Amino acid sequence: MEEFKDDIELVKSNINSYPDFPKSGILFRDIFSIFNNPKAAKVLDSVLLRYVKKIVPQTDVVVALESRGFLFGPTLALEMGVPFVPVRKKGKLPGIVYQKSYALEYGTDILEIQASSIQRGQKVLIVDDLIATGGTLEASCQLVRQCGGEVLQCLVVMELQDLKGKEKVSAQVESFIKF
Template sequence: MSELSAADKLDYVKSKIGEYVDFPKKGIVFRDIFGALTDSKACVYLRDLLVKHIRTVHPDVELIVGLDSRGFLFNLLLATELGVGCAPIRKKGKLAGEVVAVEYQLEYGSDTFELQRAAIKPGQKVVIVDDLLATGGSLLAATALVRKLGGVVLESLVVIELVALDGRKKLDCDVHSLIKY
């Protein structure tokens, strides 16, 4: 049996992403990664695609940072496959020890992200991972946190990008998305 191409793997993953109209409110089409994560083949293909991308583009990565909460589904997996460490960025009040914080804007208000001060060493090369890029506020806050601790953001890596929301334009780092809507 031959190995599927990256394009075929991506098509398969995309076919498993759920679409919910008018969720969480009227006028929004919600793209749900969980449909792909409940399918074993889609999980393997998604892992393969993300790992191959990082190995090809950022072979010198030293740390994978995952955003609260769906980014956590990927950062440990990627770190394990790549043989590097991982760290979480969490919502305010969820991490123990000394943290640094950044407030960021959402479509409907603001929130605060925190990162443990000891998670990143100055000069450490970091890839930030999340499931979705929408308006860009959370990824912008994540890059600010990593840089606040002296880390070097190589890239923000997302599974899904909602192109019409222009979140990429807010970011001051390289961005790679597997699937664009």
Template sequence: MDLKSLIRDIPDFPKPGIVFRDITTLLRDAKGLRYTIDLLKQRCVDANLTVDYVVGMESRGFIFGTPLAYELGAGFIPVRKPGKLPSAVHSIEYQLEYGTDCLEIHQDAIQPDCKVLIVDDLIATGGTAAATAKLLQLCGCNLVGFGFIIELRDLNGRASLPNVPIISLVEY
């Protein structure tokens, strides 16, 4: 299946010169969504990734991370924006191309030495994924890899990530 054909390009969003890769058209396609999760699972199996938990960042990481966790027989851990988690959290502030942002994870979400895979819809500059990896370091777990549906290769996000396997299904 050609996943690119299910991803809509929105020119000049959110600002002029940017081409936004819209996954809502992929999500509404039942066969495409199933294929995406199955392919991501297969790539994890092919890379010999054994995971205890899949971590997904708010909010599109939840969409792909939860069914992938189910398929891998793992738990799912959400990483959220500030103020969304009700218990004690680890927080990290990180740079964006237009300012800063912050992510949080429950301090008791993951036991030390567990194997964790980070999943999100897209990697661009890698800032959000790198920040999530740093949060997981605070938890004392073992990051075994990253999984992305889309990778924007020209932005070289891989360079900001730890040296673990990186899976991407579609490259632009």
């Protein structure tokens, strides 16, 4: 990650924080704020693509988590020439879906993936903006495996280290910015 250090510092300097959002006691790190600086947004896209091409070039499918993972997943998939698959909250995907309930830092929810979206044995990269408690990423790993895919890695832009979310995820998790 040393090779990305200067680029990551630019991105980190453009991430705003909001105390007590969405509820008291939560410090919300807002990935959307980087899009106020087109250079920072472009640098982040470049870092993600360079990292993926170098570390997980054997990726067959990019999966991204609703909703902020969608900022990065489709672009990565297009640049790599592989399919993009969304993981969404309950009731947002048509057809036959697999579901997984999970806990997050301020409640619980259910994620879904279309059952036919990943073929048995495909190598999958899971992308999101942030890992906090790890519940969302772990639920996504389980959904990918239920489809028959192999999770190569989970890639997130930000990690809230104090919450130890990586410890709860059954796949390797790589993060660029640590808070």
